[in-house]
Amino acid sequence: MRHRAPTRRTALTAALTAAVLTASLTAGCTRHGTTDDNRAPARRSTTTPTPDRQNTSGSVLAVKIDNVSAARPQTGLDSADVVYAEQVEGGLSRLMAVYATKLPEVIGPVRSARESDLELLRQFDHPTLAFSGAQRKLLPLIDKAPLLPETPGRTSAAFYRGTDHPAPHNLYLRPAELLPETPGRAALTTGFRYGPAPAGGTAASARTVRYPAARFTFTWSADRHRWLVSMDGTPARTTAGTRLAAATVVVQYVRVTTSTYHDVLGNYTPYTETVGTGKAEVLRDGRSFEATWSRQEDTDGTTFTGADGSPLDFADGQVWVVFAKA
Known part of the structure; x- marks a missing residue:
């Protein structure tokens, strides 16, 4: 299995760091306080956004979603086109839901972003990222x-605190405050292909x-023709009680390294490398x-080929991508 060289990530981070050296020095003096999970809130910029940083109806909405037991059941997750699952500090998991064809009234609970998100989101054309x-x-x-970037400090009207979960697992997003309309399927530049099931494969229940x-389990339901989602051994449901279900599940084996960032307890954040190739x-x-x-x-988006080298089509519907350590 071949992975991209570590220097690719280093070059990406170095380029961004060089571009913001001055801004970083200023930020250390002007950003105060932390979010309720002890991470710094992103504040509204005092400068006018450049055209390529303004929200457009042609861009997807990505939302970082809490996934510890105290944050469940989540809201609006069943409306996402793609759900990415990644490992975070302490061996726990966090989700990033991507919306392009449907926007629910509410999404959440919303939590903080990670360094890996920047690389993963580069496949989209100037996406909106909602995070705490x-x-x-x-x-x-x-x-x-x-x-x-959209946070409570930048667009306060889009976020609110709910009462169904304890803090800090109670921050919710009203996506209509960020996107005037859905961008449509063309905005999903994931590289995924959809079509009839390929030949071969092995039966899986x-x-x-x-x-x-943390753990994710996907169980095939012939009645719903979907993979029913369980998290940490518990069936995953929406706040309305509907079982979360995916049309396609991808277990993507990737290189997971240690980033330079850590939480207040000193636990370093895993860095999930999504550029390269693997199983x-x-x-x-x-x-x-x-x-x-x-x-x-x-x-680029991510392409998938079968054992015979032919493109592997996904089933039409929601896709879950779980990043697993290679």
Whole structure:
């Protein structure tokens, strides 16, 4: 299995860091306080946004969603086109939901961003990223990344505190305050292909992916023709009680390294490398298919090919991508 060289990530971070050196020095004096998860909030800029940083109806909305047990059930997750699951500090998991074809009234609970998000989101054209805050030293990189950051400190009308979960697991987003309309399927520049099920594969009834302190299980339902989602051994449901279900599940084996950022307890944030190539497992229609994933540049989507080298099509509907350590 071949992965991209570590220097690619280093070059990306170095370029962003160089571009914001002055801003970083200023940020250390002008950003005060932390979010309720002890991460610095992103404040509204006092400068006029450049045209390529303004929100447009042609861009997807990505939302960082809390995924500890106290944050469940989540709201609006069933409306996402793609749900990415990644490992964070302490071996726990966090989700990033991407919306392009449907916007629910409410999404959440919303939590903080990670360094890996910047690389993952480069596949989209100036996406909007909704999050609660970030590690203070990461904020300048987010500010200069080709995306539109949205936090309670920037657009307060879009966020509110709910009463169904305890703080800090109760921050919610009204997406209509950020996007005037859905951008449509064309904005999903993920590289995914959709179509009839390929030949071959092996019958599969369930698949579990484990992190040190979290796990995801996907169980095939012939009645719903979907993979039912469970998290940490508990069936995952919406706030309305509907079981979360995916049309396609991707277990993508990636290189996971240690970033330079950590939480207040000193736990370093895992960095999930999503540029390169590696092995994957694609679940659809009650079957499992061995695959190879490839993303040569951070501005590219990710392609998946089957064992015979042919493109592997996904089933139409919501896709879950779980990043697993190679």
